[in-house]
Amino acid sequence: MAQSSKPVNHHRKRSWPHGAIVGGMAASFLTSATANLLAKDTVKSAVKGGVRKLLTGSLERPYQDIAAVDRCADLIVGILYEKQIFPNLIGIDGPPGAGKSTLGRSLAKRTGLYWRCLHLKDMREPYYFLPGRIYENIRLFRTQDIENFEVILYIDCRAGDAQRRVIERDRNGALSDYLDFEKMKKIGDAAFEMADGKEIKIPMNPVRMKLKPKDGYRDMDNLKTRLQSNGWKVEQFSKEELLSIYCYGKPESGILPYVKFGAYNSELLSAAYTALRMATLKNFLR
Numbered sequence: 001m002a003q004s005s006k007p008v009n010h011h012r013k014r015s016w017p018h019g020a021i022v023g024g025m026a027a028s029f030l031t032s033a034t035a036n037l038l039a040k041d042t043v044k045s046a047v048k049g050g051v052r053k054l055l056t057g058s059l060e061r062p063y064q065d066i067a068a069v070d071r072c073a074d075l076i077v078g079i080l081y082e083k084q085i086f087p088n089l090i091g092i093d094g095p096p097g098a099g100k101s102t103l104g105r106s107l108a109k110r111t112g113l114y115w116r117c118l119h120l121k122d123m124r125e126p127y128y129f130l131p132g133r134i135y136e137n138i139r140l141f142r143t144q145d146i147e148n149f150e151v152i153l154y155i156d157c158r159a160g161d162a163q164r165r166v167i168e169r170d171r172n173g174a175l176s177d178y179l180d181f182e183k184m185k186k187i188g189d190a191a192f193e194m195a196d197g198k199e200i201k202i203p204m205n206p207v208r209m210k211l212k213p214k215d216g217y218r219d220m221d222n223l224k225t226r227l228q229s230n231g232w233k234v235e236q237f238s239k240e241e242l243l244s245i246y247c248y249g250k251p252e253s254g255i256l257p258y259v260k261f262g263a264y265n266s267e268l269l270s271a272a273y274t275a276l277r278m279a280t281l282k283n284f285l286r
Helices: 018-038 041-056 067-082 100-111 159-168 181-193 219-228 239-248 265-285
Strands: 089-093 114-117 133-136 151-155 199-201 207-211
Touching (some): 018 041, 041 159, 067 100, 067 207, 089 100, 089 181, 100 133, 151 181, 159 181, 219 239
Parallel strands (some): 089 133, 089 151, 114 133
Antiparallel strands (some): 199 207
């Protein structure tokens, strides 16, 4: 007796293989995430800087004199000359994009000192400053012994202005997204203000200057005294940690405390949603 066979449904809906779905979602996510990120001026700026470094070996655009900065440098040199001060070491601090390098180069031309931009890794330990130099870094005054400098210059520009300049210079505009400029500036302000010495403001310019007093800047002594008056035990902390306590009530140091994690959450979540929606739609139509 012949066995009856079940009719075959040739129109049965088939789902995509699991691997194909995952691969399609990954491709869709990468495409959408890239498009979302490149839509931001900050990321475009970072990409331009990366291309420039690939082609020329440097993130920086070719240096050009800026008239306003040159006028500021002239005023600074004029003040120093009037006071018969001829510094052998100058320190410059300020947020990213403030114009530290431009000012440092301009001052170097007028003083005969050698300009040097220090790296973030140089700020991890006490740095050995060579005479005849102008040094600059975004964390110079909060990490180093400023008693080395006969003149300290702090570029006190607004955080928003610094962020805009970071984007415009096409070096690493993404800093404007993931770095907390307000926090960096607040601690930078405190580091400069802790130093003794009469402040000299440069007219029509955000640059603030102090000359080393006879007894030194005493910034660490001043900082510790203020914290101890509020009950803090200060011996075990670094200068940057003490400044963080002074500004925010907790000891932090290094670059990570200034990083805004999740800066691109919106762009990445949007890309993930797009990838999931496309995968669901394709599987349904299949």
